[in-house]
Amino acid sequence: MNSDRYQRHSLIDWFSQASVKTSRFAIVGCGAVGNEVAKNLALLGAGHMDLYDFDSIEVHNLTRSVLFREGDVGRFKADVAAERVKELDPNINVSAFVGDFWEEMSLDQAASYSCIICCVDNFEARIRLNQLCLITKTNLINTGIDSRFSQVEVFPFKSSDDSACYECNLPNSAYERMQQRYSCGWLKKISFVEKKIPTTIITSSLTGALAASNALEMLKDVPRVESKRMLVDSFSGKSTISTVEKSCTCPGCSSLGLSVSILKGGELVQGVFNLPSMSSDDCFITSDPILVSTRCTHCQPSIGAATIVFEKASKYDSSVNTCELCGEESVEVVIRDSISLSDLERVFQGGKLPCKYITFGYAGQVFVIEMER
Ligand SMILES: [Zn+2]
Numbered sequence: 001m002n003s004d005r006y007q008r009h010s011l012i013d014w015f016s017q018a019s020v021k022t023s024r025f026a027i028v029g030c031g032a033v034g035n036e037v038a039k040n041l042a043l044l045g046a047g048h049m050d051l052y053d054f055d056s057i058e059v060h061n062l063t064r065s066v067l068f069r070e071g072d073v074g075r076f077k078a079d080v081a082a083e084r085v086k087e088l089d090p091n092i093n094v095s096a097f098v099g100d101f102w103e104e105m106s107l108d109q110a111a112s113y114s115c116i117i118c119c120v121d122n123f124e125a126r127i128r129l130n131q132l133c134l135i136t137k138t139n140l141i142n143t144g145i146d147s148r149f150s151q152v153e154v155f156p157f158k159s160s161d162d163s164a165c166y167e168c169n170l171p172n173s174a175y176e177r178m179q180q181r182y183s184c185g186w187l188k189k190i191s192f193v194e195k196k197i198p199t200t201i202i203t204s205s206l207t208g209a210l211a212a213s214n215a216l217e218m219l220k221d222v223p224r225v226e227s228k229r230m231l232v233d234s235f236s237g238k239s240t241i242s243t244v245e246k247s248c249t250c251p252g253c254s255s256l257g258l259s260v261s262i263l264k265g266g267e268l269v270q271g272v273f274n275l276p277s278m279s280s281d282d283c284f285i286t287s288d289p290i291l292v293s294t295r296c297t298h299c300q301p302s303i304g305a306a307t308i309v310f311e312k313a314s315k316y317d318s319s320v321n322t323c324e325l326c327g328e329e330s331v332e333v334v335i336r337d338s339i340s341l342s343d344l345e346r347v348f349q350g351g352k353l354p355c356k357y358i359t360f361g362y363a364g365q366v367f368v369i370e371m372e373r
């Protein structure tokens, strides 16, 4: 490490270059806010940064993305952001993950980060990242912007088992908005276009600064234990800071409890059959809704004639409802997010579950089994 580079930081009494240098950050979403957070952490001298994004750069991203240039249009956001971060500070160990973080980030990987900064633009991805952080007890910072306000939420899962999570006070309207993407159950609507929130670099840069500053706070010897939410009005400068209260009915954290054990490998699912006092009616919760079967009520009138699919429902959209044989919209789909041990053995012959992980309670503990990729 070139210490001259960080000479000014060394004059700051609250700043520890050594702890920033040994930290590992993940930035999920490399759009407007992700760009700002990556730029800030790079200039602060972060040691390691992993950048996740499935998307590629479009020309309208250029008004809000400090790391992107006109010649980058069409390239993957994560790749370009990683290259530019490396230019800002060649000492950084930076990796780009092009794809959905849900597929790309293993639980081990999530657990390895000092802090994950969520810079996505939709509730569903935030909820999923919140789940990964809860399970692995990884610090999470969530960000949100519009054309005027900047919001940053801090969830110190590493330092406290009892802090509120992202879903603890999430309003019903968020779940309603999420459901608008789907037809019935968990099949995506064909050609659904999500309403985009207009933003400018002003709120993106303000949010990126607050997120990076709170990421540094997470590294301190005595980190915060309460979750907090900051809302800043970029017009007036007024800010509201509130403690996020834990909700005992939260769909995100209430089912996990204090003790979570992570087990590896799909074959372990078989082993669970042999645990004493596990009954065949006991259910696994699957991390992803599974499209179990389809049946056209015209062409396959008998319930027993259903076609077994057993794949992630997210791979399908509502076109599944239309029968390939008769062309009618008469296909019934069965989508489940929990499977009993007996069903797994009987119907699916103990096959590999098409999901990221499963959770189940046993002997007062919650077990998470991560499926092999
Ligand atoms: Zn919660």
Ligand SMILES: [Zn+2]
Binding pocket: 296, 297, 298, 299, 300, 323, 324, 325, 326, 327, 328, 330
């Ligand atoms: Zn049919």
